[in-house]
Amino acid sequence: MNTGGSRAAIAALSIGDLRRLARRRLPRSVFEFIDGGAEDELTLADNRAAFERRRIVPRVLVDVSKPDLHTDILGRTASAPFVIAPMGSCVLAWPQADLALARAAAACGIPYTLSTMATTSLERMAELVQGRLWFQLYVLRDQRLTDQLVDRAREADYEALVVTVDLPAGGKRERDLRNGISIPLRMSARQLVDVLAHPGWTLRMIRGGLPRFENVRGMLGDESAGLTIAARVGQNLNAAYGWDDLARLRERWPRKLLVKGVEHPADAARLVGLGVDGIWVSNHGGRQLDGAIASADALPAIAEAVAGRVPLLIDSGVRRGVDALKALALGAQAVAIGRAALFGAAVAGESGVRRALQILTDELALSMKLAGVPAVQGVDASILKSH
Ligand SMILES: Cc1cc2nc3c(=O)[nH]c(=O)nc-3n(C[C@H](O)[C@H](O)[C@H](O)COP(=O)(O)O)c2cc1C
Numbered sequence: 363m364n365t366g367g368s369r370a371a372i373a374a375l376s377i378g379d380l381r382r383l384a385r386r387r388l389p390r391s392v393f394e395f396i397d398g399g400a401e402d403e404l405t406l407a408d409n410r411a412a413f414e415r416r417r418i419v420p421r422v423l424v425d426v427s428k429p430d431l432h433t434d435i436l437g438r439t440a441s442a443p444f445v446i447a448p449m450g451s452c453v454l455a456w457p458q459a460d461l462a463l464a465r466a467a468a469a470c471g472i473p474y475t476l477s478t479m480a481t482t483s484l485e486r487m488a489e490l491v492q493g494r495l496w497f498q499l500y501v502l503r504d505q506r507l508t509d510q511l512v513d514r515a516r517e518a519d520y521e522a523l524v525v526t527v528d529l530p531a532g533g534k535r536e537r538d539l540r541n542g543i544s545i546p547l548r549m550s551a552r553q554l555v556d557v558l559a560h561p562g563w564t565l566r567m568i569r570g571g572l573p574r575f576e577n578v579r580g581m582l583g584d585e586s587a588g589l590t591i592a593a594r595v596g597q598n599l600n601a602a603y604g605w606d607d608l609a610r611l612r613e614r615w616p617r618k619l620l621v622k623g624v625e626h627p628a629d630a631a632r633l634v635g636l637g638v639d640g641i642w643v644s645n646h647g648g649r650q651l652d653g654a655i656a657s658a659d660a661l662p663a664i665a666e667a668v669a670g671r672v673p674l675l676i677d678s679g680v681r682r683g684v685d686a687l688k689a690l691a692l693g694a695q696a697v698a699i700g701r702a703a704l705f706g707a708a709v710a711g712e713s714g715v716r717r718a719l720q721i722l723t724d725e726l727a728l729s730m731k732l733a734g735v736p737a738v739q740g741v742d743a744s745i746l747k748s749h
Contacts, residue, residue, distance in 0.1 A: 374447035389553070431730075434739070440473065442738075467493055469493075476496070480576065523611075525621055527624070533649050551652050552563055605636070641664065
């Protein structure tokens with residue numbers, strides 16, 4: 363129980379408030395693992411700037427008395443144009459954070475994406491959560507193990523497979539290197555002081571028990587070396603994965619297939635030709651290639667190349683409901699939420715995630731009213747100031 367956390371989360375007015383609360387509640391190394399990006403964090407900052415510098419030209423005299431947030435995501439209606447993005451190791455924010463995120467998404471009527479690097483197995487997730495479940499696939503070096511993951515997701519009835527293609531190697535996340543945050547957790551004297559200064563978190567972690575990467579248990583080779591989380595993941599992924607491999611995956615996975623981490627319009631066009639069901643525009647929240655284009659800046663050219671043939675999702679940098687409205691105007695069908703949801707989880711578990719989703723949904727509805735947009739479906743670039 364964490365009634366203090368729930369109270370604080372409910373009092374939070376914005377995702378910024380939740381982030382500040384999370385910063386106070388988490389050991390610094392954990393907060394920086396979640397909040398930080400790669401190298402100089404240029405892309406991390408630009409993800410925000412790309413939303414912040416865009417302006418809406420509001421329409422007036424429109425009936426906006428009942429803004430309609432419902433939208434079609436992969437052929438099914440969602441109550442809002444949001445999806446929870448896959449996040450590995452998020453157990454560090456809160457015990458069983460995967461479940462907290464999935465349950466909050468189900469309650470809100472939006473899809474949830476379980477990471478390959480979650481600490482809840484995909485089977486257990488499917489057993490415990492009734493909502494729309496997608497599985498995010500990291501392509502492992504060993505093709506046989508990758509195939510096993512795909513088959514397990516099919517067996518467990520996942521609606522969609524999201525294959526992440528922007529991590530042929532782990533990004534250079536210097537905060538994590540400096541803080542020495544690694545898997546398995548290794549405690550330096552400095553980290554011990556950091557952890558002891560956050561007894562609430564420490565107690566929750568002790569009660570939660572030792573987390574493991576349940577989906578890839580026994581698949582990651584030598585687990586003794588203390589690598590950063592990104593390096594651990596990168597070391598196990600197939601950096602040679604290419605178009606032919608993806609075509610084989612398309613054959614193996616009969617349901618909805620999304621490709622996450624796309625920024626170039628030529629790649630997007632080729633993916634449409636390959637028969638994917640959706641393209642997820644993302645730079646991994648600025649955690650991979652520092653210097654990569656902001657997602658909101660990449661989206662218009664991708665929308666043009668794809669020309670409505672498959673739906674587009676976007677993530678990286680969404681912190682306000684109005685960011686979602688801008689993303690929809692730029693051509694996205696839905697907006698994926700990463701850190702914004704995880705900050706909520708860090709403050710109060712499932713109720714914190716619900717609060718984060720409520721904030722974003724309320725802000726989106728209000729922005730729509732003020733911009734003269736009655737419904738999410740049909741938003742287009744005409745409400746944006748052209749550059
Ligand atoms: C703590 C954390 C863990 C992540 N783990 C994964 C992962 O396992 N697989 C993946 O495809 N993306 C992962 N991502 C990237 C997110 O799916 C998403 O692209 C990114 O967080 C979006 O940016 P935002 O946090 O600014 O919304 C992770 C992001 C964070 C913050």
